[in-house]
Amino acid sequence: MIPEPQGDPVKDLILRFVIGGVVVSAFAALGDVLKPKSFAGLFGAAPSIALATLGLTIAANGKMYAATEARSMVAGALVSFLYAFLCSWLMLRRKLKAMPVTISALAIWLVCSISIWFLVLR
């Protein structure tokens, strides 16, 4: 059985915000300094949000809750593969600009992930 979240929710959210911001920024900075850029791109898909939050989740809700989140994260990561592959193809082959491609493709990520949740995970 999955327990209900414990503790002060506002404090938890502030902590998540700060840790998430720091960890995501650190991985992004790592991607900035590394060459070649295809290698740096690996860090664009680093487990930054998971590393920032899973520890807090385990502390508040237990290991089973975090393992359940990780199961869904597998699906989310596979959809991220499709997202990044599509972005790369659109920029390199279709010669489209980075900003519109990467932002509009987030809608595809959302549709695919929510579809998988609805059809498979829930």
Added chain:
Amino acid sequence: MKVSANFSALKKTKWYEYAVRFLLGGSVTVVAGLLAKYYGPVFGGLFLAFPAIFPASATLVDKHEREKKQRAGMKQTARGRQVAGVEAAGAALGSLGLATFAYVIWKLLPVWNVAGVFIVAVAAWLCVSVSLWWLRKKHWRSPSK
């Protein structure tokens, strides 16, 4: 191709670009937590793999590469888009490493100690991501060439 680090690249990023990344990273982490709280861990877990920072990073790479070429006198250049596209190809491979990370957490967390699971998961993410990158470099030609 050898992997190297160029720390002077950090100076090219402006303070507000770091701030945008921090805000995006923090916001997505909070949203993922709220979604898990209100809709349960099965739904919220999806967002642990949300490519939140990628649009900002790709746009930044595009902008910096374009500015570099423009300083060298090239007004119209596809360099920024190409480098962002190559970085996205790397992120696609990294996503498979991310899926491995999540799989290790999912399977081992209920039966192992937390620190051990995190060490194995991060090692699995790095091994899978770097191995796939190396295989791609060795066997496939870049579409930008």
